[in-house]
Amino acid sequence: MCRFTSSEKEDWKKLSDFLNIALPKGRLGEKVYKMFEKAGFECPSVLDDTRKLIFENPEKKLRYFWVKPSDVSIYVERGAAAIGIAGKDILLEYEPDVYELLDLNIGKCDMCVAAKKGFFDENRKTLRVATKFSNCAKRYYSAKGRDIDIIHLNGSIEIAPILGLSDVIVDIVETGTTLKENNLEVIEKIFPVSARLIANKSSFKFKTDMIENIAGHLEVKND
Ligand SMILES: Nc1ncnc2c1ncn2[C@@H]1O[C@H](COP(=O)(O)OP(=O)(O)OP(=O)(O)O)[C@@H](O)[C@H]1O
Numbered sequence: 001m002c003r004f005t006s007s008e009k010e011d012w013k014k015l016s017d018f019l020n021i022a023l024p025k026g027r028l029g030e031k032v033y034k035m036f037e038k039a040g041f042e043c044p045s046v047l048d049d050t051r052k053l054i055f056e057n058p059e060k061k062l063r064y065f066w067v068k069p070s071d072v073s074i075y076v077e078r079g080a081a082a083i084g085i086a087g088k089d090i091l092l093e094y095e096p097d098v099y100e101l102l103d104l105n106i107g108k109c110d111m112c113v114a115a116k117k118g119f120f121d122e123n124r125k126t127l128r129v130a131t132k133f134s135n136c137a138k139r140y141y142s143a144k145g146r147d148i149d150i151i152h153l154n155g156s157i158e159i160a161p162i163l164g165l166s167d168v169i170v171d172i173v174e175t176g177t178t179l180k181e182n183n184l185e186v187i188e189k190i191f192p193v194s195a196r197l198i199a200n201k202s203s204f205k206f207k208t209d210m211i212e213n214i215a216g217h218l219e220v221k222n223d
């Protein structure tokens with residue numbers, strides 16, 4: 001028979017009692033945490049300037065942790081986090097098996113096709129598409145019946161057409177400044193993006209009240 005020490009039992013109880021929340025590091029993170037704080041789900045140490053990644057509020061039984069934005073849906077899908085915040089771009093790219101509970105109406109931008117100013121797709125040869133969002137790009141061009149060659153990059157996508165690595169890019173555009181400063185322009189908008197509250201399916205089943213309580217208190221600002 002498997003026996004646990006009382007301290008192991010305590011650790012396990014604490015792990016399962018707490019609601020794990022995956023926050024996206026970077027441009028979205030602080031805004032998202034502040035929405036949670038305003039809604040009464042605070043954990044002030046989250047914003048400390050340290051290298052710590054996990055933070056707890058024992059009274060409210062909340063455990064926040066910082067992960068790369070593109071990893072949030074992995075933590076949530078696999079249950080390491082009960083809830084998390086991910087951009088619609090990430091959800092459409094990785095199609096995780098999670099519940100999408102709420103559009104937070106922040107982190108707004110568009111997924112676009114862009115190219116060097118004056119570029120015209122004559123549709124005569126395979127179109128070279130540089131992107132971080134390979135699945136979104138493949139789906140988009142497949143629906144149009146356009147033959148493409150995907151060049152998967154991890155950042156600074158705008159450089160690809162300038163150096164002749166690709167004909168077009170599929171990337172996020174917010175203000176348009178990055179495109180403008182690199183002499184590129186939007187050719188087509190593919191879909192709008194904003195941050196979404198997502199939940200693990202079984203966590204939602206077992207912690208429905210707690211998760212719905214959070215979702216119901218987040219103050220989503222309309223445009
Ligand atoms: N320029 C932008 N304006 C507004 N929202 C953006 C912009 N770029 C990205 N986003 C949104 O914010 C999310 C996080 O973007 P951020 O740039 O912080 O991460 P990233 O560098 O793309 O992530 P990773 O490090 O995992 O590649 C994106 O998934 C998207 O939903």
Ligand SMILES: O=P(O)(O)OC[C@H]1O[C@H](OP(=O)(O)OP(=O)(O)O)[C@H](O)[C@@H]1O
Pocket residue numbers: 154155156157158171172173174175176177178179
């Ligand atoms: O329209 P804008 O307001 O200029 O924003 C768009 C830029 O923001 C994102 O880049 P990010 O800063 O995340 O850098 P990276 O993708 O190159 O890593 C995106 O990939 C664009 O490059």
